[in-house]
Amino acid sequence: MDTNELNAPGYEIPPEVQGQVAITTLDRIYNWGRRASVWPMMFGLACCAIEMICTAASRFDLARFGMEIMRPSPRQSDLMIVSGTVTKKMVPIIVRLYNQMPEPKYVLAMGACASGGGPFKEGYNVVSGIDKFIPVDVYVPGCPPTPQALLNGLMKIQEKISGEHWRTSRWYQKGGDQAEIPIPILGPDLIDPRKVEEYSRRLAESEA
Amino acid sequence: MSEMYGKGILKGLGVTLKRFWDTYWEDAIWLFRQVTRGERRYRSPEGIAHRASKNTRGIFTVQYPEEKLPVPEEFRFVPFLVYEEGPNGEKVMRCTSCGICSRVCPPQCIWIVRTTDPETGRPIPDPAEFYIDVDICMNCGLCAEFCPFDAIKMDHDYELASFGRSVYDKEKLAKPVAYYESIRPLNAARENAARAAKEAARFATSAKPEA
Amino acid sequence: MTAPAPVETLDLAARFPDWVTADARPGYSGWIVEKDKLPDFARALRDDLGYDYLSSVTGVDYLPEGKMEVVYHAYKTTGGPGVVFKVQVARQDPVEVPSLVSIYPGAEFQEREAWDLLGIKFTGHPDLRRILMWEDFAGHPLRKDWREPYFEEEFKPFKSRWPEGKFQMAEDKARLGDNLSFPAGFDPQKKTDFDPEKALYEALRQYQKTESGLETEHLLVNIGPHHPSTHGVFRVAVVLDGETVLSLKPVMGYLHRNHEKIGERNTFLMNMPYTDRLDYLTSMSNNFGYALAVEKLMGITPPERAEYIRVMMAELTRIANHVWAIGFLLNDLGAYFTPMLYAQEERELILDIFEAVSGSRMMCNYFRFGGVARDLPDGVLEKVRDLAFERLPRKVDELEALLADNEIIRSRGIGQGVLTAEDAIRYSAAGPLLRASGIPYDVRRAEPYSIYDRLEFDVACRPNGDIYDRMMIRFDEIRQSLRIIQQTVKQMPGGPIMAVKPAYQVRVPPGEAYGRVEGPKGELGFYIVSTGKSSPWRYHVRAPSFINLTAFGPMCVGQKIADLVAILGSIDIVLGECDR
Ligand code: SF4
Numbered sequence: 001m002d003t004n005e006l007n008a009p010g011y012e013i014p015p016e017v018q019g020q021v022a023i024t025t026l027d028r029i030y031n032w033g034r035r036a037s038v039w040p041m042m043f044g045l046a047c048c049a050i051e052m053i054c055t056a057a058s059r060f061d062l063a064r065f066g067m068e069i070m071r072p073s074p075r076q077s078d079l080m081i082v083s084g085t086v087t088k089k090m091v092p093i094i095v096r097l098y099n100q101m102p103e104p105k106y107v108l109a110m111g112a113c114a115s116g117g118g119p120f121k122e123g124y125n126v127v128s129g130i131d132k133f134i135p136v137d138v139y140v141p142g143c144p145p146t147p148q149a150l151l152n153g154l155m156k157i158q159e160k161i162s163g164e165h166w167r168t169s170r171w172y173q174k175g176g177d178q179a180e181i182p183i184p185i186l187g188p189d190l191i192d193p194r195k196v197e198e199y200s201r202r203l204a205e206s207e208a
Numbered sequence: 209m210s211e212m213y214g215k216g217i218l219k220g221l222g223v224t225l226k227r228f229w230d231t232y233w234e235d236a237i238w239l240f241r242q243v244t245r246g247e248r249r250y251r252s253p254e255g256i257a258h259r260a261s262k263n264t265r266g267i268f269t270v271q272y273p274e275e276k277l278p279v280p281e282e283f284r285f286v287p288f289l290v291y292e293e294g295p296n297g298e299k300v301m302r303c304t305s306c307g308i309c310s311r312v313c314p315p316q317c318i319w320i321v322r323t324t325d326p327e328t329g330r331p332i333p334d335p336a337e338f339y340i341d342v343d344i345c346m347n348c349g350l351c352a353e354f355c356p357f358d359a360i361k362m363d364h365d366y367e368l369a370s371f372g373r374s375v376y377d378k379e380k381l382a383k384p385v386a387y388y389e390s391i392r393p394l395n396a397a398r399e400n401a402a403r404a405a406k407e408a409a410r411f412a413t414s415a416k417p418e419a
Numbered sequence: 420m421t422a423p424a425p426v427e428t429l430d431l432a433a434r435f436p437d438w439v440t441a442d443a444r445p446g447y448s449g450w451i452v453e454k455d456k457l458p459d460f461a462r463a464l465r466d467d468l469g470y471d472y473l474s475s476v477t478g479v480d481y482l483p484e485g486k487m488e489v490v491y492h493a494y495k496t497t498g499g500p501g502v503v504f505k506v507q508v509a510r511q512d513p514v515e516v517p518s519l520v521s522i523y524p525g526a527e528f529q530e531r532e533a534w535d536l537l538g539i540k541f542t543g544h545p546d547l548r549r550i551l552m553w554e555d556f557a558g559h560p561l562r563k564d565w566r567e568p569y570f571e572e573e574f575k576p577f578k579s580r581w582p583e584g585k586f587q588m589a590e591d592k593a594r595l596g597d598n599l600s601f602p603a604g605f606d607p608q609k610k611t612d613f614d615p616e617k618a619l620y621e622a623l624r625q626y627q628k629t630e631s632g633l634e635t636e637h638l639l640v641n642i643g644p645h646h647p648s649t650h651g652v653f654r655v656a657v658v659l660d661g662e663t664v665l666s667l668k669p670v671m672g673y674l675h676r677n678h679e680k681i682g683e684r685n686t687f688l689m690n691m692p693y694t695d696r697l698d699y700l701t702s703m704s705n706n707f708g709y710a711l712a713v714e715k716l717m718g719i720t721p722p723e724r725a726e727y728i729r730v731m732m733a734e735l736t737r738i739a740n741h742v743w744a745i746g747f748l749l750n751d752l753g754a755y756f757t758p759m760l761y762a763q764e765e766r767e768l769i770l771d772i773f774e775a776v777s778g779s780r781m782m783c784n785y786f787r788f789g790g791v792a793r794d795l796p797d798g799v800l801e802k803v804r805d806l807a808f809e810r811l812p813r814k815v816d817e818l819e820a821l822l823a824d825n826e827i828i829r830s831r832g833i834g835q836g837v838l839t840a841e842d843a844i845r846y847s848a849a850g851p852l853l854r855a856s857g858i859p860y861d862v863r864r865a866e867p868y869s870i871y872d873r874l875e876f877d878v879a880c881r882p883n884g885d886i887y888d889r890m891m892i893r894f895d896e897i898r899q900s901l902r903i904i905q906q907t908v909k910q911m912p913g914g915p916i917m918a919v920k921p922a923y924q925v926r927v928p929p930g931e932a933y934g935r936v937e938g939p940k941g942e943l944g945f946y947i948v949s950t951g952k953s954s955p956w957r958y959h960v961r962a963p964s965f966i967n968l969t970a971f972g973p974m975c976v977g978q979k980i981a982d983l984v985a986i987l988g989s990i991d992i993v994l995g996e997c998d999r
């Protein structure tokens with residue numbers, strides 16, 4: 001955040017102290033700090049992960065956004081970049097990793113596969129988008145999104161963080177959102193515990 | 209085995225130091241170029257081109273979003289539909305809803321509804337609806353390659369991040385011919401020439417019997 | 420090895436009259452072996468005839484004929500054409516074929532895959548578990564009568580897209596509103612105590628107990644699928660005694676994207692962009708292999724200029740892949756990111772060329788049957804020249820000088836993770852892994868394709884088969900690739916780039932073909948069966964990353980756990996290809 005933005009909180013500063021004091025709101029300074037130090041999880045799934053690594057590497061340099069510290073541990077990261085095809089065999093692990101991330105946490109679906117299934121959507125082992133299991137904040141289309149497209153998506157995440165308010169943001173409310181997401185089960189096919197009733201209903205319907 | 213331990217580390221640090229030094233050395237050279245020729249190293253096309261050339265030294269980073277790596281003409285991201293301006297400013301789609309693109313599309317992410325004439329019930333060469341599920345599209349470019357009417361092309365715009373899932377309809381996909389010509393000038397010129405030649409040939413054959 | 424070995428006419432039917440008959444189906448070649456005689460036949464083939472390298476094993480489901488077939492491709496590591504042999508069994512459960520693991524240990528994972536996806540039981544296989552799907556999964560998906568939940572039609576294009584293409588998501592059409600199908604009578608609300616790991620852990624405990632006299636507890640450790648050093652979603656389960664690996668099982672399938680099932684619904688051309696996503700670091704090579712296989716079936720050869728462009732692109736891919744592999748191996752050895760960032764610069768410059776030529780940095784989709792998609796744009800040849808003659812030779816030397824005699828790399832690399840030459844052949848290792856063990860086997864020389872017989876280059880080879888050699892051989896290969904690129908730049912002919920008119924529906928005559936190229940990771944093969952329709956009947960990929968992993972377990976046993984990561988890095992796998 002540049003000084004102009006910091007100095008203009010929407011309150012009038014008397015001319016005699018201009019340039020000497022900075023007034024800001026708690027939200028602004030808090031969000032400014034948060035959005036300039038988003039730590040993504042070092043977590044690659046498929047082809048898109050290669051472009052994610054390129055984004056972090058020499059040419060595009062994620063460090064310019066304060067995101068260079070890619071943490072392999074979910075406990076230390078704020079952002080999950082779901083970079084690639086989500087398969088049924090992998091989804092229990094992804095959900096578990098998401099549960100382990102501390103709040104506030106964000107999810108960026110990188111590429112067609114993570115956003116909506118992608119070219120492999122019709123496959124029997126492929127999940128049609130990670131948003132069926134965990135909440136996604138930003139979707140980046142492309143197959144794969146180029147590093148610049150990913151950076152554009154990361155800036156959208158920053159934009160989203162800036163727009164949050166500590167009183168209304170879902171992370172600081174009681175209840176609901178913080179509940180752990182039940183881990184899907186690998187049975188004869190992938191079973192989402194949240195949907196078993198729906199499955200039974202639909203099975204009964206289609207048999208009738 | 210080397211007899212002196214730590215040699216590898218020193219060498220590594222040396223290489224890193226050289227890169228560090230190169231960055232500032234290049235800066236000095238560019239300062240000279242800026243004074244003499246007005247060329248800048250950062251935030252300028254010539255600077256970015258230099259960093260993507262064989263001579264790049266020192267810093268290699270392209271500072272998106274202030275600097276953007278230029279995309280080559282053939283670059284492909286998601287497809288778009290080309291329309292031409294009609295005489296009254298209306299959009300005339302080049303697409304004839306022939307369906308070839310939806311048939312070649314490998315993940316089958318194009319949905320096309322043909323327009324039918326309300327009176328005769330016969331199809332009109334104009335798509336009533338045209339959907340591309342961008343979150344299935346694999347950016348392969350086959351649709352653009354095989355469209356016989358040059359109606360669907362691959363876009364250069366990659367800044368499409370959004371807060372929701374993307375399914376593009378006809379409205380969202382349509383872009384003017386001028387835009388197409390601006391992003392792919394060589395291709396557009398080649399296609400225009402081919403079309404003109406075809407027109408001329410057809411004109412010639414159709415004119416002959418009358419003559 | 421410059422000239423290919425002379426083609427000897429091999430009449431196996433005369434040699435083994437009771438065991439073997441020639442495959443007489445039109446468009447097919449090779450030999451059909453009696454099921455019960457298969458192990459004897461394979462042993463004779465290996466020991467008496469010298470076909471010591473089993474390249475590919477796969478199954479085909481001939482549903483209309485009511486048959487299942489297992490197809491084997493074997494080669495000699497001294498070069499020359501291979502031999503194809505098949506076993507046919509009735510398509511009635513249980514479909515049983517004798518396992519060849521005891522003769523060709525390289526068949527281990529491939530047989531497991533055929534069991535997983537096609538339900539062919541290999542009797543005598545030491546560890547026949549599912550490999551790509553999980554243990555409880557219902558059905559064998561590559562069987563022709565198995566339908567995925569989003570099934571629409573047998574072959575693409577689907578009618579629902581045009582002309583009445585009302586947009587509808589697959590989810591809304593599917594019976595369960597999701598990509599799901601349950602076997603009849605299954606109640607998702609009742610049974611929830613599935614344990615996908617049970618069989619794995621049982622198999623993992625089958626190791627040779629050593630008598631040390633000391634009562635120690637062995638530790639079971641899982642690395643991955645989410646782990647920074649497994650190069651993607653790969654998992655290794657190990658049993659440790661202290662820090663020493665006693666037993667190791669790789670677990671894969673976390674990126675199993677059903678490439679082959681989708682490929683059998685796709686038309687021939689549609690598969691081209693899908694092959695990009697096999698080994699996503701080397702899409703041009705994948706295109707090459709697939710194009711070769713289909714061109715073999717179609718009986719066309721691309722024009723001269725296209726061949727040169729193809730080879731140039733394939734070799735650039737090899738360089739891009741190897742600098743990446745070296746960078747990541749260094750990451751795994753603890754030189755966190757810095758060498759990788761340096762290597763990455765060169766890769767980025769090569770990707771710029773791919774982007775200019777094909778339109779995409781990674782997913783090139785550039786080859787077509789009978790040529791390439793478009794000619795080189797202006798200025799690209801100059802860029803390649805700049806890189807191949809000036810920058811890359813200098814930078815490769817620089818990188819090598821930085822790494823080659825670093826004491827940490829030497830002490831962690833030399834003598835660690837050794838794969839002997841005999842083992843490398845036995846386990847069907849391919850590419851740099853095989854050549855670093857002292858076997859100068861390179862498909863480009865052993866069975867030259869495209870224009871490689873005209874180009875001058877040496878097959879890089881190193882004798883020791885340890886981690887260090889596997890790193891250094893990549894430098895050698897980069898140098899050879901640079902030589903090839905320099906020749907293609909100098910000799911680049913003019914002329915057309917397509918032998919046939921570009922078309923989206925190609926006519927492929929019935930028959931089978933196996934096209935193989937030397938990809939950066941090793942021998943990449945495509946086995947294709949066509950019935951004359953617009954889609955392949957069988958489309959199988961012989962993925963080097965996948966088969967190279969067969970040797971991973973034996974290489975690690977007895978080593979320290981910390982070296983496991985380095986050994987894996989030195990094999991250089993990509994999960995997209997490994998799991999497909
Ligand atoms: S979106 Fe494309 S590039 Fe990304 S993981 Fe999926 S197939 Fe690979």
Ligand code: SF4
Nearest residue numbers: 303304306307309355
């Ligand atoms: S975009 Fe081209 S190929 Fe597709 S329907 Fe329209 S005219 Fe036909």
Ligand code: SF4
Nearest residue numbers: 313345346348349351
């Ligand atoms: S680019 Fe490829 S995947 Fe995307 S719409 Fe066109 S043909 Fe389909």
